[in-house]
Amino acid sequence: GCNPLAETGRSKLQNQRALLNQQILRAVRMRAGAENLLRATTNNKVREQVLLELSFVNSDLQILKEELEGLNISVEVYQNAEETFSIPLVPLGLKETKEVDFTLPLKDFILEHYSQDSSEYEDEIADLMDLRQACRTPSRDEAGIEMLISYFLQLGYVENRFFPPTRHIGVLFTWYDSFTGVPVCQQNLLLEKASVLFNIGALYTQIGTRCNRQTQAGLENAVDAFQKAAGVLSYLKETFTHTPSYDMSPAMLNVLVKMMLAQAQECVFEQIGLSGIRNEFFTLVKMTQEVAKVGEVYMLVNTAMNQEPVKENIPYSWSKLAQIKSDHYKALAHYFTATILCDHELQPGDDEDQQEKALSQLYDHMPEGLMVLAVLKDKVQRKQLGKAHLRKAIVHHEEALRVCGLCKKLRNIEVLQEVLTAAHKRSLLKYAQQETEDDFLSLIQAPDIVPKTEHKIETIAPQFSKVKVKDFFHKLGPLTVFSAKQRWTAPRTICLHHEAGELGFSLKGGSPVQVYCLDPVCPAASAGLKEGDYIVSVGGVDCKWLGVSEVLEKLQSVGKQPVEMEVISCQDTAASLHSKSATYSMGMQKTYSLICLAMDEDKIDQTKKAPLKLPFLSWGTKNRQKAASTLCLPSAVAGSSQMKKKLSPFTLFNTESSLY
Numbered sequence: 001g002c003n004p005l006a007e008t009g010r011s012k013l014q015n016q017r018a019l020l021n022q023q024i025l026r027a028v029r030m031r032a033g034a035e036n037l038l039r040a041t042t043n044n045k046v047r048e049q050v051l052l053e054l055s056f057v058n059s060d061l062q063i064l065k066e067e068l069e070g071l072n073i074s075v076e077v078y079q080n081a082e083e084t085f086s087i088p089l090v091p092l093g094l095k096e097t098k099e100v101d102f103t104l105p106l107k108d109f110i111l112e113h114y115s116q117d118s119s120e121y122e123d124e125i126a127d128l129m130d131l132r133q134a135c136r137t138p139s140r141d142e143a144g145i146e147m148l149i150s151y152f153l154q155l156g157y158v159e160n161r162f163f164p165p166t167r168h169i170g171v172l173f174t175w176y177d178s179f180t181g182v183p184v185c186q187q188n189l190l191l192e193k194a195s196v197l198f199n200i201g202a203l204y205t206q207i208g209t210r211c212n213r214q215t216q217a218g219l220e221n222a223v224d225a226f227q228k229a230a231g232v233l234s235y236l237k238e239t240f241t242h243t244p245s246y247d248m249s250p251a252m253l254n255v256l257v258k259m260m261l262a263q264a265q266e267c268v269f270e271q272i273g274l275s276g277i278r279n280e281f282f283t284l285v286k287m288t289q290e291v292a293k294v295g296e297v298y299m300l301v302n303t304a305m306n307q308e309p310v311k312e313n314i315p316y317s318w319s320k321l322a323q324i325k326s327d328h329y330k331a332l333a334h335y336f337t338a339t340i341l342c343d344h345e346l347q348p349g350d351d352e353d354q355q356e357k358a359l360s361q362l363y364d365h366m367p368e369g370l371m372v373l374a375v376l377k378d379k380v381q382r383k384q385l386g387k388a389h390l391r392k393a394i395v396h397h398e399e400a401l402r403v404c405g406l407c408k409k410l411r412n413i414e415v416l417q418e419v420l421t422a423a424h425k426r427s428l429l430k431y432a433q434q435e436t437e438d439d440f441l442s443l444i445q446a447p448d449i450v451p452k453t454e455h456k457i458e459t460i461a462p463q464f465s466k467v468k469v470k471d472f473f474h475k476l477g478p479l480t481v482f483s484a485k486q487r488w489t490a491p492r493t494i495c496l497h498h499e500a501g502e503l504g505f506s507l508k509g510g511s512p513v514q515v516y517c518l519d520p521v522c523p524a525a526s527a528g529l530k531e532g533d534y535i536v537s538v539g540g541v542d543c544k545w546l547g548v549s550e551v552l553e554k555l556q557s558v559g560k561q562p563v564e565m566e567v568i569s570c571q572d573t574a575a576s577l578h579s580k581s582a583t584y585s586m587g588m589q590k591t592y593s594l595i596c597l598a599m600d601e602d603k604i605d606q607t608k609k610a611p612l613k614l615p616f617l618s619w620g621t622k623n624r625q626k627a628a629s630t631l632c633l634p635s636a637v638a639g640s641s642q643m644k645k646k647l648s649p650f651t652l653f654n655t656e657s658s659l660y
Helices: 009-040 044-072 103-113 118-134 142-162 189-210 216-239 250-272 281-305 316-343 352-360 372-377 379-406 414-432 548-556 592-603
Strands: 173-176 183-186 492-496 506-508 514-516 534-538 563-568 582-584 616-618
Touching: 009 044, 103 118, 103 142, 118 142, 142 189, 173 189, 189 216, 189 250, 216 250, 250 281, 250 316, 281 316, 281 352, 316 379, 316 414, 352 372, 372 379, 379 414, 506 548, 514 534, 534 548
Parallel strands: none
Antiparallel strands: 173 183, 183 582, 492 563, 506 514, 534 563, 582 616
């Protein structure tokens, strides 16, 4: 990872984000304590003091939230260093987390579950912790992406090695919401995996905004980065469906995916017009529909951002920027159409049919009394419709400038103001160049432009298989056998004596090999060998990864000398699995978890209803079947527990995961 002490603009923003997260955490704790005291006391004087304190704390939280929003709209830091004349793109900030010490929990689990000397795995545990620490400050390039994916894949191995379905091992993961700063703490490794996935998507957005949009290669890289970001966020939404924080809720991820695809579409338009837009009829028709498509996708993004429950937590300036871009690009579409009508009169040598067909593609319907071919041939009608498009372009430009002026954060982005003002002045100048005499027949309304693109933008699914990782805890043995969900006896030493070259048993399987067809009267059986035992070492040499022929070779290589081998037996695991995992949401009222709790509160049996305010929330497996997002308090989790489907690294990416 990058040097966490490096004073780059991006690292300063992340440090400020971490500081704000701590301040929000303290304020939330104070509010939770004050609310508990308010419910507990009956003294009116105390209640008045507590209510006053609550008002101060809520005000502080609102101020901190606005400061966090200011960091989310600090887009200038992430843009390319080259001087550019383009509207800034919006990146996502990385989720912050606390340090996690895996040492004691993993060492205890290795000793207790695998019956091995845990001191031999200190280096592997340190490597895992170093990788996690480096992932907190990834470099903003492909190397940073590869490192985050490596850690994500490594977590697949760690989950299967050390996180049994029957209990927690005492590792607590804490991640802060990217938009609200509210911490979420769980002992569930799926929170860690989901948060790392979010950061992979966020890093792709930062790479996209960093690309030089003045070059063809830079724009291609930006389009690719935003499509990959959308792919990762979409994968996160589909795979981890019950995330307990706002920034990873399905509704929020859906909006973020749309925003990334819209920014990719914007870069496609810039890519088409990079070499300049020729003032030619058919070229302008194509550009008109391309830019109308950009305006349409940003309009959809703005609509999605203003829906509940996303509206409460999406940065206000993001929503306004989407509205500004929608108006700006719609204005450009009308400006291009006006240029087609005003600057390109039908000449004797022009193909009327081709021009009529091209122009008719721009409209769903023509204004009343106008026909496409008639407009092309009639100079007066052509100019009237062109001026109507210019008037509509000016209206959209003025609306974009008005919204920009009302938003404090956007008002301070100079390049945004410059681009909007220049486009507005260009439309005004074009309108002034037309004849100025009063024309009572020019009051027609310009129809909307039909959006169309030849460059369809789609999400690019994450290619995790391209990153090769090695299981840090490879020495424990093949994962199909030596996993947290399977229990084994402690290794037993069997002293084996050859009799006439016969072993008294056969071997089968891959790695590790298994004993079968054991002769019950052979010396090995008398020494304690059982049918179905796995051989883990022969003569002090580890055999967990050896096949049948290799183990036989080691057994026969000692000749008639006795040889010691260690074996283990599988234990029958019929223990029921936990149906819940604790989520510490710090008493914050407005979290995705608590929204889900309120939605299902009516479904909880009245006799089992818990107090309204508890700092610990748990996701019930039983209730999870009833609704997509169901929370229940610990005392309200009913009856029988359910078996969770564990993921192996080999089925990690195509198996539905029930998170939290």
